[in-house]
Amino acid sequence: MNNILNKYNSLINNNKQQPNQNQQPMFLQQINNPQYWINLFNTFLSNLVKIILLSIFFWLLYKFGKKIVGRVTYNLRTNATSSNRSRTIATLTQNIYFYFLAFIYIYMVLSIMGAPVGTLITGAGIFSLALGLGAQGFVSDVVTGFFILVEQQFDVGDSVSVGDISGTVAYIGLRTTQIRSADGTLNYIPNRNITIVKNLSRGNMTTVIDLQLFPRTNIKKVTQVLEQVNNNLTPHVPDLVQAPKLIGPVDVQAGLLHYQISLNTKNGAQLVVKRQFLEAYLAALQQANISMPENTLDLTQ
The missing domain is CATH 2.30.30.60 (SH3 type barrels.)
Structure with missing residues (x-):
C-alpha cells in the first residue's frame, strides 16, 4: 500500500514540474516571436521617416530665417549703420534663432522616440535655474551690449x-x-x-584757448592782434566750423589775466586746430612786443 502511494505522489510531482521545465522567460518568447521583429522594424522605420522629414523641415526653416536676418543686416548697413554693429546684431539674431529652433527640434525628436520629455524638461529647468543664478553677470553683459548696439x-x-x-x-x-x-x-x-x-564724436566740438597775460597789458591791442590772426589763418583751416570767437578777459588768478578764445571745430580735429591757433597767437603777440608771463625756476636757494 505504501509503495502505491509513493508512486502516486511521485507521478503528481513530475506532472507539476513538467510545465516549469517547458516554460520560457517573456524576453525569450518575444525574441523568438517573428511578429515582434516585424513590429519593431515597422516602428523604427516609421520613426526614422518622421525624424528625416522633421529634419528637412527645420533645415529649410533655418535657411529661410537666416536669409531674412541677412536681408535685415543689409538694410542696416545701407542706413549708415556701422559694419561692426550690423555684424554683431546679425550674429546675435542668428544664434538666438538657431538655439530656438534647436530646442524645438530636440523636443520633437525625443517625443517621436517616446522619451519622457516632461521629466527631462523638469530636470533641465532645475539645472537652468542654478546656472542662471550663477551667470547673472554674463546675462546682464549680453543684454546691455545688445541695447548699446541697437541704440x-x-x-x-x-x-x-x-x-x-x-x-x-x-x-x-x-x-x-x-x-x-x-x-x-x-x-x-x-x-x-x-x-x-x-x-565726444557726435556733432561739432568746442575747445577753448586760455592765454595768460599781465594785468597791465593793453587789452585792446591784444584783441586787435588776435583778430588779425583769425582773419589770416581761418581761411586755411578747413576743420573750423566757424570763425574763432574772442571771449576776452574772464578772470585774474595768481596775478595773471586770463584771456580766452573759443574755437568750434569738426569732430576729432579740436586738438589739432587748437595747436595751430595757439602757435599763431603766441607768435603774433611776441611780434607785437606784448609781454607774456614766463615760468622760471629759481635755483639760487
Whole structure:
C-alpha cells in the first residue's frame, strides 16, 4: 500500500514540474516571436521617416530665417549703420534663432522616440535655474551690449569717456567693450558697468584757448592782434566750423589775466586746430612786443 502511494505522489510531482521545465522567460518568447521583429522594424522605420522629414523641415526653416536676418543686416548697413554693429546684431539674431529652433527640434525628436520629455524638461529647468543664478553677470553683459548696439550709443572709432576711462572705442561686443586710451592702454570694460557714456564724436566740438597775460597789458591791442590772426589763418583751416570767437578777459588768478578764445571745430580735429591757433597767437603777440608771463625756476636757494 505504501509503495502505491509513493508512486502516486511521485507521478503528481513530475506532472507539476513538467510545465516549469517547458516554460520560457517573456524576453525569450518575444525574441523568438517573428511578429515582434516585424513590429519593431515597422516602428523604427516609421520613426526614422518622421525624424528625416522633421529634419528637412527645420533645415529649410533655418535657411529661410537666416536669409531674412541677412536681408535685415543689409538694410542696416545701407542706413549708415556701422559694419561692426550690423555684424554683431546679425550674429546675435542668428544664434538666438538657431538655439530656438534647436530646442524645438530636440523636443520633437525625443517625443517621436517616446522619451519622457516632461521629466527631462523638469530636470533641465532645475539645472537652468542654478546656472542662471550663477551667470547673472554674463546675462546682464549680453543684454546691455545688445541695447548699446541697437541704440547706437557709440561706434568703433568714436572718442568716448566711460567713468574714469577715456579713449577711442576699439571693439564693441555683446559681453565687453574695448577702449584704447591715449597712452595705448587697451581697457576691457564689462557692458554691465557702462551706465553713463560721454560720446565726444557726435556733432561739432568746442575747445577753448586760455592765454595768460599781465594785468597791465593793453587789452585792446591784444584783441586787435588776435583778430588779425583769425582773419589770416581761418581761411586755411578747413576743420573750423566757424570763425574763432574772442571771449576776452574772464578772470585774474595768481596775478595773471586770463584771456580766452573759443574755437568750434569738426569732430576729432579740436586738438589739432587748437595747436595751430595757439602757435599763431603766441607768435603774433611776441611780434607785437606784448609781454607774456614766463615760468622760471629759481635755483639760487
